[in-house]
Amino acid sequence: MKMHDVWKIYRMGEVEVPALRGVSVEIKKGDFVAIIGASGSGKSTMMNLIGCLDVPSRGSVYLKSQDISKLDESDLASLRGKTIGFIFQQYNLIPSMSAFENVVLPLEFLEYDDREAANRAREILISVGLGDKMHHRPAQLSGGQQQRVSIARSLAGDPEIILADEPTGALDSVAGIEVLNMLHRLWKEQGKTIIMVTHNLNLAKYAHTTIELKDGQITRISENDEVNKK
Amino acid sequence: MKLEKCFMHAFNMALHSKLRSWLTILGIVIGVAAVIAIISMGEGMQQSMTAQLSGLGGDIVTISPGFSRGTGMFVMRGGGGEGGFSGGAQATDKEIVLSRSDLQALKGIPDIALIDTNIRGSVEVSYRGKTGKVSLTGVDQRVWSQITTNKIKSGRMLDSADQNVVVIGGRLASSYFDQPIGINKMITIEGSAFRVVGIVDDQSTNIYMPIQMAYQVIEDKKNGIYDSFVVKIKNEDQLDEVIAKIESKLMVARHVTQKDRDFSVSSSRQFQQTRAEALSSLNAFLVAIAAVSLIVGAVGIANTMFTSVLEKTKEIGIMKAIGARNPDILLIFLFNAGFIGLVGGVIGIILGTILSGFMPALMGNLPLMRGTAIVSLNSIIMALSVSITVGVLAGIIPAYQASKLKPVDALRYE
Ligand SMILES: Nc1ncnc2c1ncn2[C@@H]1O[C@H](COP(=O)(O)OP(=O)(O)OP(=O)(O)O)[C@@H](O)[C@H]1O
Numbered sequence: 001m002k003m004h005d006v007w008k009i010y011r012m013g014e015v016e017v018p019a020l021r022g023v024s025v026e027i028k029k030g031d032f033v034a035i036i037g038a039s040g041s042g043k044s045t046m047m048n049l050i051g052c053l054d055v056p057s058r059g060s061v062y063l064k065s066q067d068i069s070k071l072d073e074s075d076l077a078s079l080r081g082k083t084i085g086f087i088f089q090q091y092n093l094i095p096s097m098s099a100f101e102n103v104v105l106p107l108e109f110l111e112y113d114d115r116e117a118a119n120r121a122r123e124i125l126i127s128v129g130l131g132d133k134m135h136h137r138p139a140q141l142s143g144g145q146q147q148r149v150s151i152a153r154s155l156a157g158d159p160e161i162i163l164a165d166e167p168t169g170a171l172d173s174v175a176g177i178e179v180l181n182m183l184h185r186l187w188k189e190q191g192k193t194i195i196m197v198t199h200n201l202n203l204a205k206y207a208h209t210t211i212e213l214k215d216g217q218i219t220r221i222s223e224n225d226e227v228n229k230k
Numbered sequence: 231m232k233l234e235k236c237f238m239h240a241f242n243m244a245l246h247s248k249l250r251s252w253l254t255i256l257g258i259v260i261g262v263a264a265v266i267a268i269i270s271m272g273e274g275m276q277q278s279m280t281a282q283l284s285g286l287g288g289d290i291v292t293i294s295p296g297f298s299r300g301t302g303m304f305v306m307r308g309g310g311g312e313g314g315f316s317g318g319a320q321a322t323d324k325e326i327v328l329s330r331s332d333l334q335a336l337k338g339i340p341d342i343a344l345i346d347t348n349i350r351g352s353v354e355v356s357y358r359g360k361t362g363k364v365s366l367t368g369v370d371q372r373v374w375s376q377i378t379t380n381k382i383k384s385g386r387m388l389d390s391a392d393q394n395v396v397v398i399g400g401r402l403a404s405s406y407f408d409q410p411i412g413i414n415k416m417i418t419i420e421g422s423a424f425r426v427v428g429i430v431d432d433q434s435t436n437i438y439m440p441i442q443m444a445y446q447v448i449e450d451k452k453n454g455i456y457d458s459f460v461v462k463i464k465n466e467d468q469l470d471e472v473i474a475k476i477e478s479k480l481m482v483a484r485h486v487t488q489k490d491r492d493f494s495v496s497s498s499r500q501f502q503q504t505r506a507e508a509l510s511s512l513n514a515f516l517v518a519i520a521a522v523s524l525i526v527g528a529v530g531i532a533n534t535m536f537t538s539v540l541e542k543t544k545e546i547g548i549m550k551a552i553g554a555r556n557p558d559i560l561l562i563f564l565f566n567a568g569f570i571g572l573v574g575g576v577i578g579i580i581l582g583t584i585l586s587g588f589m590p591a592l593m594g595n596l597p598l599m600r601g602t603a604i605v606s607l608n609s610i611i612m613a614l615s616v617s618i619t620v621g622v623l624a625g626i627i628p629a630y631q632a633s634k635l636k637p638v639d640a641l642r643y644e
């Protein structure tokens with residue numbers, strides 16, 4: 001994943017709000033990256049660009065060495081489905097569907113065979129410790145459990161990259177650390193690339209690379225080689 | 231996403247939708263009910279019309295006293311046989327009748343094969359101590375059986391040699407009196423006894439008897455005076471010319487001109503035309519109702535869909551984030567709209583079927599509209615396709631709008 005001189009300018013009527021101003025960065029496959037910065041510094045904007053949910057106003061974003069601004073909607077959607085798993089602060093599960101159905105959904109978009117999709121969803125839900133809650137609706141689950149469903153959903157399509165925008169933002173510290181440990185394991189054991197936005201500097205310590213944003217610009221990139229040994 | 235999955239999600243979405251969104255299908259329901267009513271009535275009428283046409287034939291012409299300069303709306307006499315048409319007779323002091331000289335004039339027309347002479351009246355009839363008043367038609371028993379549209383259910387038609395015998399309507403025989411009247415039973419008409427030789431396959435209480443006897447039974451009808459003539463012409467193709475001939479001959483015989491004409495000549499074909507016209511205006515009315523309702527229904531569904539897209543904006547964003555392509559979203563919403571339409575259609579068909587069951591009863595007093603409604607497989611298929619199509623059409627714009635939502639914007643939506 002590479003960004004080259006990326007600008008993102010939001011237009012609000014007459015006013016132009018530059019959320020990202022000339023961001024260039026390369027995130028290597030298999031890295032665990034934390035993006036930190038004050039509120040409004042452009043962290044979510046950067047995540048959306050990495051996740052192909054949005055396209056830059058200027059500059060280019062390369063995902064698996066493809067320039068995403070050259071891809072059309074359908075290709076972007078397929079790319080998202082196959083290579084990226086999203087974890088959101090507010091879980092963003094579909095309320096009318098059970099945990100199981102929520103996890104199967106991305107596989108349906110990828111046109112998995114029914115049986116394969118079901119097996120896979122079951123396996124993953126069990127691996128995040130929700131084997132007994134598969135047929136609960138999101139409303140019947142705690143915040144931590146919902147976030148685990150959303151982690152399970154992000155893993156369903158076996159993506160290379162997992163994007164988590166403040167995954168612990170709505171959780172208490174115990175549930176938050178549990179989620180972080182899960183992400184950490186995914187990184188270490190399955191070799192996934194993890195990119196996480198967080199406010200909490202303590203949680204940022206789990207990451208190998210830390211990117212600091214301020215007013216839409218990168219002010220510091222630091223690597224912590226200790227983290228591997230944890 | 232595979233088609234069947236899109237369909238399943240659309241189905242689930244419909245199942246989980248709020249009651250309020252179901253209310254908007256009312257328009258579709260009414261529209262489809264109207265479509266069903268139109269088609270089934272149309273088919274019912276069609277059947278009864280062809281049945282009557284084949285029975286009546288295009289070669290029967292009826293001459294009756296009185297002439298209407300109005301719209302030419304002919305009304306069949308209740309239950310009367312012979313397709314006796316009477317023009318809405320002009321109000322005159324003197325009663326207008328047909329006479330023996332008119333009959334002579336008709337006999338002088340070579341294109342006419344048979345002439346049946348009719349008189350009508352109301353008579354008192356009694357059977358096994360019970361009495362009632364019914365209408366009686368005197369017919370020329372030598373030709374009646376060859377001209378009448380009546381079918382015999384049991385027994386036989388009147389015959390040349392008949393005198394004190396009658397043929398009676400189906401309802402008079404079966405249920406008018408406490409006990410049913412069978413073949414060869416004697417009934418008393420205005421004090422004289424008559425033997426029943428035939429029962430007509432209809433639901434009337436009419437009595438048919440040889441005209442000479444009818445003159446004796448019906449009080450105020452004098453020999454040589456007729457209420458109508460029913461003639462069968464030799465060549466059906468010359469119907470219009472023969473009618474013209476009859477009219478000119480009768481005008482001479484009755485010493486009248488086109489201006490003060492006092493008789494009507496009508497054919498079954500004309501009657502069918504009038505009836506078809508009345509039917510088509512009724513149909514046009516129903517088509518208008520159907521069209522308006524379906525448009526209202528479409529707007530309703532479109533409205534529901536717009537609301538639903540708005541409510542589901544966040545979900546659409548989520549789906550897009552986890553890999554939904556635009557066509558996936560488009561299809562889910564289109565199927566959803568089609569499904570809502572389908573449900574409206576099914577309810578509409580049920581309602582329409584019930585309604586068209588009532589139609590014959592509603593139309594019962596309008597002899598022109600006789601015929602039962604028939605709800606056929608065709609009309610059901612037609613109604614279902616209409617309702618699904620309307621739903622899908624109404625869903626196109628909202629579904630397209632949903633599919634075009636940008637994932638970031640949709641995800642931010644609360
Ligand atoms: N859709 C939008 N329209 C207009 N302005 C936007 C939009 N999204 C973000 N912005 C602006 O861009 C800037 C960066 O926003 P962004 O959401 O990336 O910040 P953030 O670092 O994620 O903040 P937070 O920690 O509060 O989530 C902010 O000034 C914000 O107001």
Ligand SMILES: [Mg+2]
Nearest residue numbers: 043044045165
């Ligand atoms: Mg943010």
